[in-house]
Amino acid sequence: MSSFPSSSARIFCIANQKGGVGKTTTTVNLAAGMAQLGQRVLVVDLDPQGNATMGSGVDKRRLEHSVYDVLLGGSQVADARQTSPRGGYDVLGANRELAGAEVELVDLDERERRLKTALAVVAHEYDFILIDCPPALSLLTLNGLCAAHGVIVPMQCEYFALEGLSDLVNTIRQVHANLNPELQIIGLLRVMFDPRITLQQQVSEQLKGHFGDKVFNTVIPRNVRLAEAPSYGQPGVVFDPASKGAQAFVQFAHEMIERLGRPRAAQG
Ligand code: ADP
Ligand code: MG
Numbered sequence: 001m002s003s004f005p006s007s008s009a010r011i012f013c014i015a016n017q018k019g020g021v022g023k024t025t026t027t028v029n030l031a032a033g034m035a036q037l038g039q040r041v042l043v044v045d046l047d048p049q050g051n052a053t054m055g056s057g058v059d060k061r062r063l064e065h066s067v068y069d070v071l072l073g074g075s076q077v078a079d080a081r082q083t084s085p086r087g088g089y090d091v092l093g094a095n096r097e098l099a100g101a102e103v104e105l106v107d108l109d110e111r112e113r114r115l116k117t118a119l120a121v122v123a124h125e126y127d128f129i130l131i132d133c134p135p136a137l138s139l140l141t142l143n144g145l146c147a148a149h150g151v152i153v154p155m156q157c158e159y160f161a162l163e164g165l166s167d168l169v170n171t172i173r174q175v176h177a178n179l180n181p182e183l184q185i186i187g188l189l190r191v192m193f194d195p196r197i198t199l200q201q202q203v204s205e206q207l208k209g210h211f212g213d214k215v216f217n218t219v220i221p222r223n224v225r226l227a228e229a230p231s232y233g234q235p236g237v238v239f240d241p242a243s244k245g246a247q248a249f250v251q252f253a254h255e256m257i258e259r260l261g262r263p264r265a266a267q268g
Contacts, residue, residue, distance in 0.1 A: 009123040010127070012149065013144040013147075014026050014030075014151075015144065015153060017164075017167060018164055021135075022155075022192055024047070026249075027052050028055045031043045031089045032089065033250040033252065033253030034128055039128055041089035041126060042126045043090070043130050046067060046098070046133050046143070047132055047133065047135075048134065053094055055234075057084050057086055063082075065079055068094065068098045072104060073114070076121065080092055105143075112139070112143060113143070113179075131148060150186035153165070155188055155190065157199075157201075159199065161203055161207070165188075186214075187216045188207060189252065216252065218248060218252040220245065220248045221244050221245060221248060223248075225239065225243035226245035226246070235249075237249050
């Protein structure tokens with residue numbers, strides 16, 4: 001799309017087919033952390049629950065245009081996006097309407113690539129685009145995986161964590177083979193971590209044994225301030241910057257930029 005591909009955003013899905021594992025918390029806090037470090041970030045809410053939208057301080061009940069309109073071809077990202085009032089990044093919002101897209105997309109051309117096509121138009125305006133996926137390996141998630149360069153997988157270090165990962169890893173392999181040869185797993189992010197729980201330490205070690213350097217160095221602790229922040233329409237990183245959870249997400253933003261960001265000087 002762009003004649004200067006190196007100036008184009010790095011696009012990542014935050015995905016895990018389980019609900020309540022920390023996808024949305026990771027998306028909005030990574031976005032806010034990156035924004036604080038001077039990065040231009042767009043969050044795409046691909047979940048009809050609209051939690052990333054609300055958690056960014058954008059009212060999902062008052063969206064004039066949303067990611068639904070973008071996927072169905074009724075509007076452009078540039079017209080539908082809003083600015084997170086406190087987060088310092090842009091948001092392409094979602095609400096319940098998006099649940100209908102799952103059915104309506106089925107009959108459309110290029111049904112898996114509609115988000116990719118729409119994001120290509122604005123990719124040069126951002127350093128990172130973060131896509132918050134719904135808790136299912138659905139057509140919406142497929143749109144996210146087709147649009148992305150990589151996947152960030154937040155996970156809790158619980159007994160069945162490794163088992164649950166294999167479905168996601170298989171889906172990513174299939175998308176890589178059939179739809180998006182660029183797609184790779186960027187890394188596994190340990191979230192809601194409590195070091196006092198021996199089992200969590202054990203699973204964490206297993207993860208490192210299995211996935212090696214695909215496990216991010218940063219660990220996100222269980223921290224109540226991160227859970228309180230969404231009801232104030234703010235990422236935890238903004239709501240209580242001194243909290244352990246906020247500090248961990250800023251550290252994670254550093255780690256991501258170091259691993260995957262492009263030097264500012266190389267940007268047009
Ligand atoms: P998902 O998007 O995968 O469904 P969420 O990010 O919404 O998961 O997180 C599920 C719940 O856990 C939310 O209530 C959220 O506020 C809470 N939560 C997420 N991460 C943490 C954390 N590190 N510490 C405490 N609570 C957390
Ligand atoms: Mg969510």
